[in-house]
Amino acid sequence: MSAQKQKAVCLTAYPKGLPTAENFDIRTADLPALNSGELLMRTVWMSVDPYMRGRMRPDVKSYIPPFALNEPLDGGAVSEVMVSNNPNFKPGDYVVAFQGGWKDYWVSNGDGLTKADGSIAPLSAYLGVLGMPGLTAWAGLTQILEPKPGETVFVSGAAGAVGSLVCQLAKIKGCKVIASAGSKEKCDWLLKEGGADVALNYRDYKNAGELTRALADAAPGGINCYFENVGGMHLEAALNCIAFGARIALCGMISVYNAKEPEPGPPNLSFLIARSAKMQGFIVSIYLHLASQFAGEVAPLLAQGKIRFRESVYESLEDAPRAFIGLFSGENFGKAVIRVGPDRL
Amino acid sequence: MSAQKQKAVCLTAYPKGLPTAENFDIRTADLPALNSGELLMRTVWMSVDPYMRGRMRPDVKSYIPPFALNEPLDGGAVSEVMVSNNPNFKPGDYVVAFQGGWKDYWVSNGDGLTKADGSIAPLSAYLGVLGMPGLTAWAGLTQILEPKPGETVFVSGAAGAVGSLVCQLAKIKGCKVIASAGSKEKCDWLLKEGGADVALNYRDYKNAGELTRALADAAPGGINCYFENVGGMHLEAALNCIAFGARIALCGMISVYNAKEPEPGPPNLSFLIARSAKMQGFIVSIYLHLASQFAGEVAPLLAQGKIRFRESVYESLEDAPRAFIGLFSGENFGKAVIRVGPDRL
Numbered sequence: 001m002s003a004q005k006q007k008a009v010c011l012t013a014y015p016k017g018l019p020t021a022e023n024f025d026i027r028t029a030d031l032p033a034l035n036s037g038e039l040l041m042r043t044v045w046m047s048v049d050p051y052m053r054g055r056m057r058p059d060v061k062s063y064i065p066p067f068a069l070n071e072p073l074d075g076g077a078v079s080e081v082m083v084s085n086n087p088n089f090k091p092g093d094y095v096v097a098f099q100g101g102w103k104d105y106w107v108s109n110g111d112g113l114t115k116a117d118g119s120i121a122p123l124s125a126y127l128g129v130l131g132m133p134g135l136t137a138w139a140g141l142t143q144i145l146e147p148k149p150g151e152t153v154f155v156s157g158a159a160g161a162v163g164s165l166v167c168q169l170a171k172i173k174g175c176k177v178i179a180s181a182g183s184k185e186k187c188d189w190l191l192k193e194g195g196a197d198v199a200l201n202y203r204d205y206k207n208a209g210e211l212t213r214a215l216a217d218a219a220p221g222g223i224n225c226y227f228e229n230v231g232g233m234h235l236e237a238a239l240n241c242i243a244f245g246a247r248i249a250l251c252g253m254i255s256v257y258n259a260k261e262p263e264p265g266p267p268n269l270s271f272l273i274a275r276s277a278k279m280q281g282f283i284v285s286i287y288l289h290l291a292s293q294f295a296g297e298v299a300p301l302l303a304q305g306k307i308r309f310r311e312s313v314y315e316s317l318e319d320a321p322r323a324f325i326g327l328f329s330g331e332n333f334g335k336a337v338i339r340v341g342p343d344r345l
Numbered sequence: 346m347s348a349q350k351q352k353a354v355c356l357t358a359y360p361k362g363l364p365t366a367e368n369f370d371i372r373t374a375d376l377p378a379l380n381s382g383e384l385l386m387r388t389v390w391m392s393v394d395p396y397m398r399g400r401m402r403p404d405v406k407s408y409i410p411p412f413a414l415n416e417p418l419d420g421g422a423v424s425e426v427m428v429s430n431n432p433n434f435k436p437g438d439y440v441v442a443f444q445g446g447w448k449d450y451w452v453s454n455g456d457g458l459t460k461a462d463g464s465i466a467p468l469s470a471y472l473g474v475l476g477m478p479g480l481t482a483w484a485g486l487t488q489i490l491e492p493k494p495g496e497t498v499f500v501s502g503a504a505g506a507v508g509s510l511v512c513q514l515a516k517i518k519g520c521k522v523i524a525s526a527g528s529k530e531k532c533d534w535l536l537k538e539g540g541a542d543v544a545l546n547y548r549d550y551k552n553a554g555e556l557t558r559a560l561a562d563a564a565p566g567g568i569n570c571y572f573e574n575v576g577g578m579h580l581e582a583a584l585n586c587i588a589f590g591a592r593i594a595l596c597g598m599i600s601v602y603n604a605k606e607p608e609p610g611p612p613n614l615s616f617l618i619a620r621s622a623k624m625q626g627f628i629v630s631i632y633l634h635l636a637s638q639f640a641g642e643v644a645p646l647l648a649q650g651k652i653r654f655r656e657s658v659y660e661s662l663e664d665a666p667r668a669f670i671g672l673f674s675g676e677n678f679g680k681a682v683i684r685v686g687p688d689r690l
Contacts, residue, residue: 054619231615253615265610270576270598272626274399279624281617 003030004040008072008103009320014056018258018328023056024321027072031107039108040083043340044094046101046317047076047127048324049161051283053257075101076132078116078123079108080344086110094118094345096126104317104340118345120299128161128335129302129309130295132284137165137227138294139287140249141173144280145225149174152219154238156202157229159186159310161335162251164194165298166227168307171195175225178218180211180234182330189333193308208236208266215241222246231255236266242277250281258328310334348375349385353417353448354665359401363603363673368401369666372417376452384453385428388685389439391446391662392421392472393669394506396628398602420446421477423461423468424453425689431455439463439690441471449662449685463690465644473506473680474654475644477629482510482572483639484632485594486518489625490570494519497564499583501547502574504531504655506680507596509539510643511572513652516540520570523563525556525579527675534678538653553581553611560586567591576600581611587622595626603673655679 007028015023034040051064052075058066067073077100081093088110089095095113100106116126128134140162147153153170157163158179167177167190179196181187187199198218205211215223215237222243228235231253238248256263272279287294301307312332314323316339323336352373360368379385397420400412412418422445426438433455434440440458445451461471473479485507492498498515502508503524512522512535524541526532532544543563550556560568560582567588573580576598583593601608617624632639646652657677659668661684668681 235614250614250618252618256615262612264612265614267607267609269580269595269610270601270626272624273595273597273628274626276627276631278626279617281615281619281623282621283618286621 003033004105005029006031006072006103006105007317009317010070011056011067011073012070014058014066014069015258017260019053019056019321019325021321021325026318031105034083034085034107037086037110039081039086039089039110041079041095041100041106041108042082043077043079043100043104043106044343045078045124045127046320046338046340047131048101048320048327048336048338049075049133050252050254050257050327052324053328073102074099076127077101077340078126079106080341089113094123096131098132102317102320121302123343123345124311124313124335124337124339125302125309127337128311129165129307130299133161133335134165134298135287135291135294136251136284137162138169138298139284139290140227140251140282141166141169143287143290144249144282145227145247147173147175147225150176151224152176152178152221152243153225153227154178154180154215154219154223154241155227155229156180156234156238157252157254158190158194158196158199159183159333160229161309163227163229164190164309164334165307168195169298170225171197172301172306176219178215178223180230183333186333189310202230202234205233208233208240211237212240225249227251229254232263236268239266239268239271242271242275244275244277246275246277248277248279250279254328312336314338316340348378349450350374351376351417351448351450352662354662355415355417356401356412357415359403359411359414360398360603362605364398364401364666364670366666366670371663376450379428379430379452382431382455384426384431384434384455386424386440386445386451386453387427388422388424388445388449388451389688390423390469390472391665391683391685392476393446393665393672393681393683394420394478395597395599395602395672397669398673418447419444421472422446422685423471424451425686434458439468441476443477447662447665466647468688468690469656469658469680469682469684470647470654472682473656474510474647474652475640478506478680479510479643480632480636480639481596481629482507483514483643484629484635485572485596485627486511486514488632488635489594489627490572490592492518492520492570495521496569497521497523497566497588498570498572499523499525499560499564499568499586500572500574501525501579501583502597502599503535503539503541503544504528504678505574506654508572508574509535509654509679510652513540514643515570516542517646517651521564523560523568525575528678531678534655547575547579550578553578553585556582557585570594572596574599577608581613584611584613584616587616587620589620589622591620591622593622593624595624599673657681659683661685
């Protein structure tokens, strides 16, 4: 029997600044034969996420090792079991894992696979609202921000996979929600379906001063909680508007991920002192032990239609680099997912 | 009977940048006659503290109102009761209050006075290690940093009233203490008496990169806790060296208090994300409810000689502006106190 082929996206050079299509190449190789306990997996849906940009910097110490050049990239995916030498899985099972992304077929040793139940939500949701971005949103909100009913919550990157869930959960918890996103279409959706009371199109504001005035108008009593996905002028404006005792969850700073030179931080950090406020960074993996609590809270809300989500769907593995690059241009609306192969559910 | 005279330091203009002697004037006025419940107080020791610079900015929203021009300044002091129309106090009592500073005599309505027990420590200590700076140090350490034995604690402004207590308490809690101060004399004291395992003279380092290398050498496993009194390159270097799960207590940023233009913040705030670290600002007044717990812990350590403190003593009310200005030049070593009148204890 001939070997199973694997088609995979490789990184050919570490990007300087914004990644481009030239940084990526699609290559084909043979997969090894399966050993005992191993499974042959077919990737159905793969995810691109902003954190992957951090793995494309060989020089920066980070919480996960950098990607190797000219090797298949990796990331979260939903996959179908095709051949199983593992008693815990049978062909036709769908699983979600932090492996399988950026390739069509792969070999698993059975570790880190979670079965995905297509009756709760479409399989792609396990990469978004029910997956790592969902846990990120829920954990930042419930473990760091801890908003009280009636408080004002500001969310940047609010139309993204993480931000849109933060907005809706904060609204369900009785908060006033101020959302920032990068287009009128996104703002309209946030107001209509995404839980926002106020939606600011940040492209309308030239600098932190202008955004500060808009935020101050929207939050006359100040911002109690800020969920930070963006950095830059968003953080400076939010700091200008924080209420006494405010909490800031630092989830991402997508505006600075592609900076060629380090960009200066906000000049008003001392407001954290005068307002006795907290700013706490986090990576989702420190909250993995809360995954079942998260799913127990969010899956029913999703099933009841109380939480909506949007996806930007790309239709082939060849589109994956474009989908990834789109994370930084604001091209995507909601979770960016790539259909690598047919979803038979 | 002729009215009691009050000699007081007034602010004649809001400083631009570093305060100068020209911003201050000493003026004399008549005090009103005492009403029922009121007391005539004689200031013995007064305090100058960095937070007062914030009250000299009429344009910045802060947690306490700005000082009025051409009116007596105010601040913490130890005072002697001279005349009492209040049954709770009798002449000869010594009290500490957030009033009475910057003047020789004043009238109290009896609110906010705490008796000072000269048998525990010299009266001036109630403005330092046993007073507001002491509570600041203890609360930032125990309520925000929560260091565990064996962890590494970095303290900037470590020879100051707050920092020197943080170092000693952290050492008593079993931590490795790295202290930063601005002279060899201060560093020597920190190593000999101030609880520091490593003392860095920050004047030896030209920029954040150089300070980062020194810190990284001193803390090969990273910094678990950072007590921030300074800001600027100290914060940037500390962020470069934080360990996963680190905590930063923002107490002050004395390096930027006198900036004429806002200075950019550190370019490496995103390290808070990658290292799941917390940065929390605070003002001491949110911890006033813990004052007796603080005193119960620190006063015995002081009485047993397990905690040392240094003072820079100025000898007259006329010296108060110079003492205050000295806070920003690094002239003072330990708590700056001004002897306004004789301490008869």
